[in-house]
Amino acid sequence: MEAPPKSLNHVKHIVLILSGKGGVGKSSVTTQTALTLHAQGYSVGVLDIDLTGPSLPRMFGVEERQVHQSTNGWIPVQVCPKLYLMSLGFLISNRNNSVVWRGPKKTAMIKQFLQDVCWGSESEPLDYLLIDTPPGTSDEHIAIAEELRWANPDGAIIVTTPQQVSTADVRKEINFCNKVNFEVLGIVENMSGFICPYCAECTNIFSSGGGKQLSESLALPYLGNIPIDPSFVELIELQDNNTKGKSLVELYDKCSLKPIMNEIIGKILQKNLPSRI
Numbered sequence: 314m315e316a317p318p319k320s321l322n323h324v325k326h327i328v329l330i331l332s333g334k335g336g337v338g339k340s341s342v343t344t345q346t347a348l349t350l351h352a353q354g355y356s357v358g359v360l361d362i363d364l365t366g367p368s369l370p371r372m373f374g375v376e377e378r379q380v381h382q383s384t385n386g387w388i389p390v391q392v393c394p395k396l397y398l399m400s401l402g403f404l405i406s407n408r409n410n411s412v413v414w415r416g417p418k419k420t421a422m423i424k425q426f427l428q429d430v431c432w433g434s435e436s437e438p439l440d441y442l443l444i445d446t447p448p449g450t451s452d453e454h455i456a457i458a459e460e461l462r463w464a465n466p467d468g469a470i471i472v473t474t475p476q477q478v479s480t481a482d483v484r485k486e487i488n489f490c491n492k493v494n495f496e497v498l499g500i501v502e503n504m505s506g507f508i509c510p511y512c513a514e515c516t517n518i519f520s521s522g523g524g525k526q527l528s529e530s531l532a533l534p535y536l537g538n539i540p541i542d543p544s545f546v547e548l549i550e551l552q553d554n555n556t557k558g559k560s561l562v563e564l565y566d567k568c569s570l571k572p573i574m575n576e577i578i579g580k581i582l583q584k585n586l587p588s589r590i
């Protein structure tokens with residue numbers, strides 16, 4: 314009988330984060346989704362399968378950490394209790410070099426990432442596994458779809474920006490989800506307006522509302538829009554120094570994007586999707 318990878322035996326929910334193009338803030342949305350779920354008491358694992366540009370170790374401020382092998386497989390890096398990260402960034406020797414691999418090598422790596430990482434345990438199952446994917450629909454996507462074929466993931470969050478929504482890339486991403494049977498949990502419009510660092514007023518620099526229109530035209534849920542908040546960038550950059558010993562979790566607690574993310578994640582939680590285990 315076909316079965317999902319054993320490493321997912323103790324994972325209750327699997328959510329993928331996709332985007333049609335690079336640089337729209339997919340990794341930031343993944344990071345914030347993890348922090349938001351964690352703040353609500355869930356245990357969260359994040360798997361970074363963006364093999365050519367793994368940015369999550371830096372975002373979570375754990376770039377210098379290492380993954381360890383156990384008899385059951387790789388142990389992901391613990392960012393803090395109940396928050397874990399696995400990324401190729403931990404395995405490559407020079408983190409400033411992006412990997413240039415052909416399809417079969419990428420496919421093999423993703424297979425290993427899905428099969429050989431210990432997520433949760435019988436006594437402490439993982440509530441959410443978030444999978445951050447590269448932009449577009451590449452070898453990595455085909456490999457992950459193959460690995461998750463029998464794993465019953467909750468579905469995918471699609472991240473776009475106001476400038477991107479009218480392009481065909483988002484539709485391609487949605488077609489991909491339809492083909493591989495990933496439910497589209499909803500569309501998020503990131504970089505939608507700019508929060509002034511002085512008065513916290515949000516100004517729409519580009520036109521906004523495209524994400525909502527797109528979801529309406531495709532009859533898909535709209536999860537919300539996230540403005541550009543310079544304090545979020547600062548929070549990521551400041552982690553190593555000048556944080557007065559505060560962790561990323563504590564810093565994000567004060568970020569103005571947190572209540573916005575709470576609403577976005579609330580819409581997914583409201584779906585009450587059944588646990589896989």
Ligand SMILES: Nc1ncnc2c1ncn2[C@@H]1O[C@H](COP(=O)(O)OP(=O)(O)OP(=O)(O)O)[C@@H](O)[C@H]1O
Nearest residue numbers: 335336337338339340341448504540541542545546
């Ligand atoms: N809402 C936001 N407010 C402030 N900065 C943001 C926001 N979203 C993204 N950024 C910043 O924009 C940059 C690009 O974001 P990110 O790395 O998340 O994009 P990405 O889509 O994952 O890119 P890639 O496809 O290259 O991996 C980062 O420096 C990130 O901190």
Ligand code: SF4
Nearest residue numbers: 509510511512513514
């Ligand atoms: S939003 Fe207000 S405080 Fe911010 S730059 Fe504009 S005028 Fe100044």
